[in-house]
Amino acid sequence: MKIYSADQIYQAINTTIEKNKISSNELMEFAGIQIFNWFHTRMQGAQVPIHIYCGIGNNGGSGLVLGRQLLQHGYNVHTYVVNFSDKRTKDFLINYDRIKEFKVWPRLLSSGEEFPEMNKEDIIVDAIFGIGLNRETSDWVKNLIKYINASDAYTVSIDVPSGLYPNHAPEDKEAVIESNFTLTGQAPKLSFFLPETGIYMQQWEALNFGFDQEYLQSIETEVELIDKLEILPLYVPREKYAHKGIYGHSLIVGGSYGKIGAVTLASSACLRVGTGLITAYIPKCGYIILQTSLPEAMVICDEDEKNITKIQYDIEPKAIGIGIGLGTDAATVKALKAFLKTNKAPLVIDADALNILAVNKTLLKSVSKGSILTPHPKELERLIGKWTDDFDKLEKTKAFSKKYNVVVIIKGAHTITCYADKLYINNTGNPGMATAGSGDVLTGMLTGLISQGYDSVTAAILGVYLHGKAGDIALTGLGYQALIASDIVEHIGDAYLDLFKKPEEPKEAEAPKEEPKKRKATQVRRKR
Ligand SMILES: NC(=O)C1=CN([C@@H]2O[C@H](COP(=O)(O)OP(=O)(O)OC[C@H]3O[C@@H](n4cnc5c(N)ncnc54)[C@H](OP(=O)(O)O)[C@@H]3O)[C@@H](O)[C@H]2O)[C@H](O)CC1
Numbered sequence: 001m002k003i004y005s006a007d008q009i010y011q012a013i014n015t016t017i018e019k020n021k022i023s024s025n026e027l028m029e030f031a032g033i034q035i036f037n038w039f040h041t042r043m044q045g046a047q048v049p050i051h052i053y054c055g056i057g058n059n060g061g062s063g064l065v066l067g068r069q070l071l072q073h074g075y076n077v078h079t080y081v082v083n084f085s086d087k088r089t090k091d092f093l094i095n096y097d098r099i100k101e102f103k104v105w106p107r108l109l110s111s112g113e114e115f116p117e118m119n120k121e122d123i124i125v126d127a128i129f130g131i132g133l134n135r136e137t138s139d140w141v142k143n144l145i146k147y148i149n150a151s152d153a154y155t156v157s158i159d160v161p162s163g164l165y166p167n168h169a170p171e172d173k174e175a176v177i178e179s180n181f182t183l184t185g186q187a188p189k190l191s192f193f194l195p196e197t198g199i200y201m202q203q204w205e206a207l208n209f210g211f212d213q214e215y216l217q218s219i220e221t222e223v224e225l226i227d228k229l230e231i232l233p234l235y236v237p238r239e240k241y242a243h244k245g246i247y248g249h250s251l252i253v254g255g256s257y258g259k260i261g262a263v264t265l266a267s268s269a270c271l272r273v274g275t276g277l278i279t280a281y282i283p284k285c286g287y288i289i290l291q292t293s294l295p296e297a298m299v300i301c302d303e304d305e306k307n308i309t310k311i312q313y314d315i316e317p318k319a320i321g322i323g324i325g326l327g328t329d330a331a332t333v334k335a336l337k338a339f340l341k342t343n344k345a346p347l348v349i350d351a352d353a354l355n356i357l358a359v360n361k362t363l364l365k366s367v368s369k370g371s372i373l374t375p376h377p378k379e380l381e382r383l384i385g386k387w388t389d390d391f392d393k394l395e396k397t398k399a400f401s402k403k404y405n406v407v408v409i410i411k412g413a414h415t416i417t418c419y420a421d422k423l424y425i426n427n428t429g430n431p432g433m434a435t436a437g438s439g440d441v442l443t444g445m446l447t448g449l450i451s452q453g454y455d456s457v458t459a460a461i462l463g464v465y466l467h468g469k470a471g472d473i474a475l476t477g478l479g480y481q482a483l484i485a486s487d488i489v490e491h492i493g494d495a496y497l498d499l500f501k502k503p504e505e506p507k508e509a510e511a512p513k514e515e516p517k518k519r520k521a522t523q524v525r526r527k528r
């Protein structure tokens with residue numbers, strides 16, 4: 001799914017208006033009706049008080065359309081205009097006049113006003129700011145946002161939780177609406193998936209706001225949300241007359257005394273993801289362990305008992321996973337330096353190999369073409385330096401990826417694969433996977449996918465997806481706390497099989513039973 005920038009959304013709105021010869025208010029009406037339908041399907045006439053907070057722009061305008069539709073269908077609606085600026089957009093004004101036909105005028109809230117009474121059982125609609133927020137809000141608006149959050153009432157945000165910027169983190173972390181459900185226009189926004197901004201929302205759903213589909217499909221977006229639909233075209237099925245040679249020989253280089261398990265996890269994950277052959281390059285102390293725990297893996301040992309001191313082998317690996325459990329012993333650093341100077345095979349560089357690169361940045365130039373780096377945020381900071389916020393982190397990572405021509409996988413709740421100017425946001429995985437060895441498993445899977453012939457960007461997107469999906473399937477019957485890295489390995493096969501499961505038919509929302517009588521404007525009385 002394409003994730004559009006604010007400018008692209010505005011462009012889509014203008015294109016839709018020009019191309020379909022409609023007014024922006026007709027577009028806003030259409031969007032407002034989609035939002036109304038979402039409520040109506042779920043509320044079916046329930047008289048729960050609904051408090052709609054409308055900004056003075058088009059986010060607010062959409063809120064007023066919703067308010068009028070709800071009033072028309074007999075809902076218990078209170079609308080407020082959050083008067084944070086004396087400007088008014090044209091479409092706001094049109095809908096402000098139209099809702100006044102109901103004699104229930106929106107209450108104007110300005111600084112110093114008493115905030116409306118609300119109960120925790122009420123419903124709040126946040127239509128204060130959408131993607132147009134472009135500067136810090138004044139204190140009284142911040143207080144209103146904090147007041148809304150403190151109400152604990154179920155809060156639905158239109159388009160984005162108010163207080164979130166499209167391209168940087170909020171200055172005041174308290175002054176953002178905590179949204180239970182965000183109804184966003186056409187597609188989710190980048191802020192929904194970043195650690196600093198995704199925390200303000202629980203669920204989101206993209207509604208069709210009527211933007212021109214042809215235009216939306218035609219534009220290249222920098223960011224893409226990756227789910228099963230995007231993965232299916234990337235997966236290459238196996239031919240019938242296959243033999244292990246065509247699925248490549250993977251090499252996993254890592255381990256040190258007491259950390260051999262990392263290599264076992266990576267090697268088994270590499271096999272499970274489908275590599276043809278696998279060799280583990282480890283210090284001598286791991287020989288018996290590996291040969292016993294993973295008979296499918298071949299082993300080459302370093303001459304040293306406890307650490308990797310010289311990386312030398314007589315095989316031709318198609319891909320090499322390096323760094324897991326490696327340690328940063330001086331001899332290991334020396335070995336990695338020498339290895340990088342001569343190696344040509346694509347690498348998956350993880351854990352201590354990343355930390356060694358971070359301390360010896362000149363080595364980055366010798367990283368082979370088509371390599372993937374898999375830092376968690378701390379390791380990333382050692383590589384690219386400090387960032388001001390998650391958006392800046394992505395800018396710096398893109399620059400790093402371009403400078404060294406490497407794929408960078410930023411691990412996190414929504415793992416992001418970055419290559420040059422493209423960002424692929426993963427949508428599988430769960431908090432149970434923040435467990436020892438989960439990264440080792442991913443390294444093994446990425447290595448095994450490159451060995452099978454996937455290019456490094458595809459291997460990264462597919463590997464991250466399968467890793468998360470395996471973790472999601474493993475979760476059933478385990479729960480977050482009990483999930484361990486080996487469970488992820490065991491469910492890699494299920495993640496592949498899940499690719500071909502028919503997605504459950506989305507439950508058709510039942511049409512509301514009795515259509516509450518449409519009341520004429522004059523019938524709705526202003527609440528005493
Ligand atoms: N037909 C359509 O246009 C549709 C629009 N949709 C919804 O519209 C919003 C985007 O609307 P927009 O009016 O561009 O912006 P917002 O409503 O998000 O913000 C209101 C304006 O407020 C000003 N602003 C921004 N930050 C502040 C601040 N901190 N303090 C005061 N004022 C602020 C800014 O205008 P300026 O000229 O003052 O800069 C904003 O424009 C979108 O999110 C959708 O919800 C629908 O998609 C339907 C179709």
Ligand SMILES: [K+]
Pocket residue numbers: 059126127128129130157158159160161162
């Ligand atoms: K909003």
